[in-house]
Amino acid sequence: MASFQTPTFSVREAGITAKRFHGWHHAGLLPFGIPEGRKNLLTFPEFIWVRLIDRLRTLGYPLGGIYSLKQFLFETRDGELAQDQAEQRPSLLETVLARQLADGGEVGVVLIPQGKPQVWMEASGGPRPNGTHLYLSLSEQVRDFRANRALEGKERGLGLFTLLGSRETGMEATYDRQTEVGM
Secondary structure (H helix, E strand, C coil): CHHHHCCCEECHHHCCCHHHHHHHHHCCCCCCCCCCCCCCEECHHHHHHHHHHHHHHHCCCCHHHHHHHHHHHHECCCCCECCCCCCCCCCHHHHHHHHHHHHCCCEEEEECCCCCCEEEEHHHCCCCCCCCCEEEEHHHHHHHHHHCHHHHHHHHHHCHHHHCCCCCCHHHHHHHHHHHHHC
16 A cells, blocks of 8 residues: 555646645645655645646636645544644545545545535445536546556556555545545
8 A cells, every 4th residue: 555655746747837836835735745855746646636726726716615625635534634644544535546446436526615525436326416516526537647658657666556456455444434424
């Protein structure tokens, strides 16, 4: 599981400028620290999160809404924000990504105006909420990542898409507990 948390991907590989990335950091949108004077490398879940921020900002989603989504996705089962991933339990984003990598089904986050974000999974069998909402497909982000030929070597090096072939991972067990509480 260590490779899932190995900082490997540059901000540039995520398609984000350093200026924009640092602006998001100063706005409190990044749930991880930035090492001073060193290259900013992202883990796979951080890479996906940065891509989601970019997608939301492109749609004009407000910074406050993105901050609330960050709190939701990076909160651990203990209710703490996952800062030091070596010592913390996996965040909701990490567990949902682990589930998506394990079974390949559609997974995403539903943003409802004036409501708390919700995780939606095709495998749960439940319908997406009715009414006005914004759906962020985490599966689409994973597909885009896999289609990026420039990242192919890093993907293989980390073994991201063979890493979670077994359904009996600790992250999946954590995920099951979180969705029972959160849904």
